[in-house]
Amino acid sequence: MKVLVIGNGGREHSIVWKLSKSPNVEKIYCTIGNAGIFKQAEILNIDASDFISLSYFVIQNKIDYTFVGPEVPLAKGIVDYFHSKNLKIFGPSKKAALLESSKSFAKDFMKNYSIPTAKYFAFDDFKLAQDFLKTCWEDNKKIVVKADGLAAGKGVVMCQNKEEAEIAIKEMMQDKAFGDAGEKIVFEEWLEGEEVSVLSFTDGKSFSIMPPAQDHKRVGDGDTGLNTGGMGAYAPAPIATPELMKNIKADILPKILTGFQKENIDYKGILYIGFMIVKGQPYVLEFNCRFGDPETEVILPLLETDLSDIVVHILEGKLNEIDIKWSNKYAVCVVLSSGGYPEKYDTGIPIYGLDKISEDEAIIFHAGTAKDLENEPLTAGGRVLVLTSVADSIKLAIDKVYKSVEKVKFLKMHYRKDIAQRALKNG
Secondary structure, X not given: OEEEEEOOOHHHHHXXXXXXXXOOOOEEEEXXXXXXXXXXXXXXXXXXXXXXHHHHHHHHOOOOEEEXXXXXXXXXXXXXXXXXXXXXXXOOOHHHHHHHHOHHXXXXXXXXXXXXXXXXXXXXXXXXXXXXXXXXXXXOOOEEEEEOOOOOOOOEEEXXXXXHHHHHHHXXXXXXXXXXXXXXXXXXXXXXXXXXXXXXXXXXXXXXXXXXXXXXXXXXXXXXXXXXXXXXXXXXXXOOOHHHHHHHHHHHHHHHHHHHHHOOOXXXXXXXXXXXXXXXXXXXXXXXXXXXXXXXXXXXXXXXXXXXHHHHHHHOOOHHHOOOOEOOOEEEEEEEEOOOOOOOOOOOOEOXXXXXXXXXXXXXXXXXXXXXXXXXXXEOOOEEEEEEEEEOOHHHHHHXXXXXXXXXXXXXXXXXXXXOHHXXXXX
């Protein structure tokens, strides 16, 4: 079996890594790639948005299926395009991807199908948004302001009061801080609680839930500093108790499936649900229509069933016919980022020490890396590497991963030192 993976980050490296372990996969190709992916896949110099060239490659090379990693090609309709060419592709349709690419669409979907979520108001006019804040919001009330479109996980501003919200909508709608994503915004009620990510495989008719994970979005220890694409994660997350997971399976997932059917949404892939747990009750914050990053880097190392076999069953609409098994261990990952991320940072910096880490100690997933002329790794992005360790407890996994982190060196390397500490408190 030959597979094409679209994307070039840590998420895609973990997908390639997992697929490479399948006895059914003989060859993996990956678009663009990075300094780690090339060891397990043949790299293609084709842009993820060039659907024509990608489909031509798939046809010419008799690729059995394509696995879409990032959100942008899904939002642009790569699945619909491939289907028009009768090509197999793992991911939701363009309409389904609106659950991620449009915050207002997702909120309306939740409202229409009685899925618990925060109260919200959406605006595509700057003056109307301003007037709303002046007339309908208390000065001392906290509010969340979200760019409606895709903003690489950074289009969310937590505002402590009306003044901060006014600044946020100006930056989004007038200053274009997030480009076109901020042409429409969503005001959302601030929910007090703890977040958890629950990902599922789905063929649009049934769900198979993965171990719940918890991400660390802020750049600094103690959840301080700017929002990032994610600085580390762990799974399974103790905050997602058996009672909570039972509630999600029995109440929320069936409502989503009902929505898929009534809205004629074609969904074969991964559904990521970001929850806020408020007094033990789950409220949906957001949907992502693909694997999360860095959640993927702690979830896939725990998967015992052949990932390619799961994909094939989903594409055939037979998810309920495969028994998906998970390890009873724990996984923790730490993101090593460039100094200055998520703002300005330098690239092209040599990375040392990776050869000192065995996979038993930590799995090394490359994110923002490139190769020099001698195939040695260089930094090439904000989030550079993701190191994942698996152990019999969260504490042991934390200790293992940080021992490996200490072996990696590059100029101005930054990482959080408190990844998964919340798990110790919740556990």
